[in-house]
Amino acid sequence: MGIPEKIQAIKDEMSKTQINKATEHHVGLLKAKLAKLRREQEEVKSRSGGSSVGFDVKRTGDATVVFIGLPSVGKSTLLNRLTGAKSAVGAFQFTTTTVVPGMMEHRGAKIQVLDLPGIIKGASTGKGLGKRVLAVAKSADLVLIVLDVFQPYHEDVIRTELGNIGIRLDQKPPDIVIEKTGDGGIAVSQQVPLTKMSINLMKDILRVYGINNGRVLVREDVDSEQLIDFISGNKFYVQSLTIMNKIDLVNQGFVNELQQKSKSKFIPISADSDININALKDAIFDRLDFIRIYMRPKGGETDYKEPLIIRNKSTVLDICNKLHRDLKKDFRYALVWGKSVKFGGQRVGINHTLQDEDVLTIVKAR
Numbered sequence: 001m002g003i004p005e006k007i008q009a010i011k012d013e014m015s016k017t018q019i020n021k022a023t024e025h026h027v028g029l030l031k032a033k034l035a036k037l038r039r040e041q042e043e044v045k046s047r048s049g050g051s052s053v054g055f056d057v058k059r060t061g062d063a064t065v066v067f068i069g070l071p072s073v074g075k076s077t078l079l080n081r082l083t084g085a086k087s088a089v090g091a092f093q094f095t096t097t098t099v100v101p102g103m104m105e106h107r108g109a110k111i112q113v114l115d116l117p118g119i120i121k122g123a124s125t126g127k128g129l130g131k132r133v134l135a136v137a138k139s140a141d142l143v144l145i146v147l148d149v150f151q152p153y154h155e156d157v158i159r160t161e162l163g164n165i166g167i168r169l170d171q172k173p174p175d176i177v178i179e180k181t182g183d184g185g186i187a188v189s190q191q192v193p194l195t196k197m198s199i200n201l202m203k204d205i206l207r208v209y210g211i212n213n214g215r216v217l218v219r220e221d222v223d224s225e226q227l228i229d230f231i232s233g234n235k236f237y238v239q240s241l242t243i244m245n246k247i248d249l250v251n252q253g254f255v256n257e258l259q260q261k262s263k264s265k266f267i268p269i270s271a272d273s274d275i276n277i278n279a280l281k282d283a284i285f286d287r288l289d290f291i292r293i294y295m296r297p298k299g300g301e302t303d304y305k306e307p308l309i310i311r312n313k314s315t316v317l318d319i320c321n322k323l324h325r326d327l328k329k330d331f332r333y334a335l336v337w338g339k340s341v342k343f344g345g346q347r348v349g350i351n352h353t354l355q356d357e358d359v360l361t362i363v364k365a366r
C-alpha cells in the first residue's frame with residue numbers, strides 16, 4: 001500500500017468508528033497515524049519539487065495581517081477601505097490573483113495588510129492557488145477571516161483548510177517536554193494532571209512516532225491532538241479575528257442571530273458602505289498586542305508625543321533594529337524608567353524585555 005491508500009484506509013476506519021469513551025484510545029491512535037502519514041506525504045511532495053511556498057511579499061511595518069476568505073466576500077474592497085490601496089474589486093470570482101499589499105496606519109502603528117486571492121474548499125491540497133495563499137498565513141502576525149453575511153458557514157471551511165496545512169489559530173504551543181532516552185520505556189511525570197487523554201494513549205501515540213523510551217514532562221493538560229501536533233512538529237501558531245462583511249444587506253436582527261449561532265465572536269462590518277471600520281481597526285490593533293515606548297535621548301527630554309510602537313514582549317534589541325540597522329553594533333547599555341524595571345533609570349542590557357510605556361535611553365559606544 002502506498003501512502004495515499006494508507007491515508008484513505010485510516011480515514012475509512014475513522015468514519016466507521018463511533019466516537020465515545022470506549023473508542024477514545026483507538027481514535028486517538030488513528031489520528032496519530034494519520035498525522036504521521038500526512039507528514040510523510042508532505043516530505044515526498046517537497047522532495048519531488050511540488051512546492052508549497054507562499055507568494056514573495058516583503059514584510060514591512062510593525063506587523064503583518066492577512067485576509068483569508070472565499071472569493072467575492074469583499075476582501076479587496078476591505079483592503080482598499082482600510083489602507084487606501086487599489087486592489088481590483090470584482091463582481092465575479094477570482095479577481096485577485098496575486099498578493100496586493102497595503103499599509104494601514106492606526107494609533108501610531110503601521111500595519112501591513114495583505115489581500116490574497118480567495119481560497120476554496122480543498123485549497124490545502126493544492127486546489128486553485130490555495131496552498132500558496134495559505135502559506136502566507138503561516139508567517140502573518142494575525143489572520144483575518146473574512147466572511148459574507150449570507151455565507152457564514154465558510155468559517156468552517158477556512159478553519160479546516162488552515163488546520164490542514166498546520167496552522168493553529170488562537171492556540172499556544174502545548175507546554176510539554178519530551179526527552180528521548182536509550183532505554184527504560186516511557187516515563188510520564190505530571191505537573192498538571194492529564195484529564196483529556198489517558199497516560200496509556202499518550203504512550204501509544206509516542207510509540208507511533210517511534211519514541212519507545214523517554215521522559216515526558218506534562219506542564220499543561222493537553223489533549224491527544226495537541227500531543228500529535230507537538231511531536232509531528234511544523235505547526236504555526238497564529239492569532240485570528242473573524243469579520244462578517246456586507247452587513248449593509250441585512251438588518252440588525254439578522255446579525256444578532258448570526259452571532260448567536262456562530263462559534264466565534266465576529267466583528268460585523270460593511271467594507272463597501274463603511275460601517276464599523278474604525279471598530280475593526282481598533283480590534284486589529286488590540287489583537288496585535290502593541291506597546292508604546294517613549295524615547296529619551298541621553299541627557300535630553302523624553303518624547304511623549306510620538307512613542308515607538310512595537311509588539312509586546314519586545315526587547316531593547318528590537319528597538320535598536322527598528323531605529324537603525326547599525327545601532328546594535330554600537331550599543332553599550334540602555335537606561336529604562338517604567339514597569340519593566342525595579343527603579344527609574346535602571347541600567348539594562350540589549351536583551352531586556354520592555355513593557356508598555358517604558359521610557360528608554362540607548363547609550364552608544366563612542
Ligand SMILES: Nc1nc2c(ncn2[C@@H]2O[C@H](COP(=O)(O)OP(=O)(O)O)[C@@H](O)[C@H]2O)c(=O)[nH]1
Nearest residue numbers: 072073074075076077089090091246270271272
Ligand atoms: N453590499 C455589499 N457589497 C460588497 C461589500 N464589500 C464588497 N462588496 C461587493 O462584493 C463583490 C466582491 O468584492 P471583492 O472585494 O472583489 O471580493 P474579494 O473577491 O473577496 O476580494 C464586489 O461586487 C463588491 O462591490 C459590502 O460591504 N456590502
Ligand SMILES: [Mg+2]
Nearest residue numbers: 075076095096
Ligand atoms: Mg479580491
